[in-house]
Amino acid sequence: MVKYCSDLTDRSSFIWKKYTVSPEPIPFRKISKRSQNQKIILKAAEKVFAEAGFAGATTQLIADVAGLPKANVHYYFKTKEELYRRVVYNIFDTWMEAASAFDTALGPKEALSRYIDMKMDLARSHPYGSKVWAAEIMHGAPIIQDYLEGQLLDWSKDRGQHIERWIKNGEMDPIDPAHLLYLIWSTTQHYADFGHQIETLNGGRPFSDAQWKAAKRSVKTIILKGVGLTPD
Amino acid sequence: MVKYCSDLTDRSSFIWKKYTVSPEPIPFRKISKRSQNQKIILKAAEKVFAEAGFAGATTQLIADVAGLPKANVHYYFKTKEELYRRVVYNIFDTWMEAASAFDTALGPKEALSRYIDMKMDLARSHPYGSKVWAAEIMHGAPIIQDYLEGQLLDWSKDRGQHIERWIKNGEMDPIDPAHLLYLIWSTTQHYADFGHQIETLNGGRPFSDAQWKAAKRSVKTIILKGVGLTPD
C-alpha cells in the first residue's frame, strides 16, 4: 500500500543520499536516532493535540510528554504547525491503508463486514489520531483539505460505484452509497472520538475485550441488516 | 420540558426581583437588554468555539463576531470559561429537550423514527453547538462530566429498558440498546460535526433541502431495517 504523505523520515534519508557525494552505506545510526526521536515526539504530539486541541497544545507539554526539553522538539520540527501536519498526515495514511479492507472483489457482505471490523480496530488502536482528525475536520480541514478533495473523494467515488453495482445486481438493498459510507465512518469513529462519553455511560470503565467484540458485532449487525444483507 | 442549566438570564432577573425592595413591575427594558446582548454574545461564542476550539477562541474574536468591544463581552461574562460553560450547557439542554422525541409510549418504529428525525434536524439547525459538544467530550468532558453521569446516564438507562422491553415483546430484533443509541447519536451528529467533509465530498456545496431529506431517509432506513423494523 502506498504511503501518501508520511515517512518524511525515510524521505529525508533519501534526500540525504541523493545530495551527498559519498557512496557509503547510509549512516543509519544517525538516521535511526532522528526517526526514533521523531517517532517519540509524534506520538506525544498526537496525544496532546487530541486532548487539548491545536491551540491548547503547548510545545512545552508535548516536550514533557515526550520526555525531552522543548528546544529539542523544535529542533526536529521547526514549528508547531509542521508537527501538527505530520500527525494529521499520519492518521490519514493509516486510514487510507485500512480503506483497502473495503475490498470490492469480495461481495458486499464481506467487503462491508471487513471494512467495519478494520475501522473498529482502528478506533480502538488509534483513538488519539481519530480525535485529531475529527478536530481537523470540525475546524474546516485547514491542513488536510487537499487530501479530502483528492484521495478521499476518489476513494469514495470508487467504492460508491461498486456499491451501486451491487445494488443493480440485487446483491443488496438500494441505498445512497454516500450515506452508507458516512454511517460507517461516523459509527466506527464514534467509539474513538466519544470514547469518554461511552466510558462514562459504561460505569466509568473502559471497554473490555468482550465489550469491544460485542460492539463490533452490534455495529455490523445493524448496518448489514440495514442494507439488506444477512449478518452471520 | 424542564431547562436544566441555561436561562441564567431569567434566573438573574428572578434574583433581582428577590433582593429588590420595589414591588414594581420588572424593569424589562434593562433585563431585555441584558439577555439580548447575552444572546448575541452566546451565539458568536458558539460559532467561534466550534471553529477554533476553546483555547483557539479569543475573546477578541468572539467580540468581533458579536459586533461589540471586548470589554463588553467581559462585562456580561466574567471569564472565557464561564462563557464556554454557558454554550455547552445550552446545547446539552437543547439535546435533552429533543430527547423527549424518543417517546416510548409510541412503538419502537415511531419512537426511533421521530428521534432520528429530531436529531437530524438539530444537526442541521445547530451545527456549531454539536461541534462544541464533540470537542468537549473529546477533551474529556471537563465541564459537562456531571451531566453525563447524571441526566444523560439516566435517560440512556430509561430508554435502554424500553428498548429491551420491545425486544422481549418481539417488536424488534435483539440488539444491545447502548450500541443502538451510540449508532444513532454518531450518525446524526456526523452530519453536523463532519459537515465540512460531507460538503467537500458533495462537490463543495452544502446540502440542499432535498439532500437533507434524502439523508434523513437513508439514515432512518438503514437503522430501522437494521433493528428489524420496516421503514415506510
Added chain:
DNA sequence: ATATTTTTTGACTATATGGTCAAGTATTGT
C-alpha cells in the same frame, strides 16, 4: 587524533491574549 556534523539544552525574546479599570454615557427610578 582531529575535524565535522549532529544533537542537546538552558536562557532569552517578541508577541498574543485574558482580564482589569476607570472614566464616560445612557437608562431608569423618585
Added chain:
DNA sequence: ACAATACTTGACCATATAGTCAAAAAATAT
C-alpha cells in the same frame, strides 16, 4: 430635575507561549 444604577469602551497589564540562539556535548568521518 436629579440620583442611582446599568452599560460602554479605550487603554492598560500580567502572563503564557512559540520560537530563537549560542554554547556545549555527542557522534561520526577522515
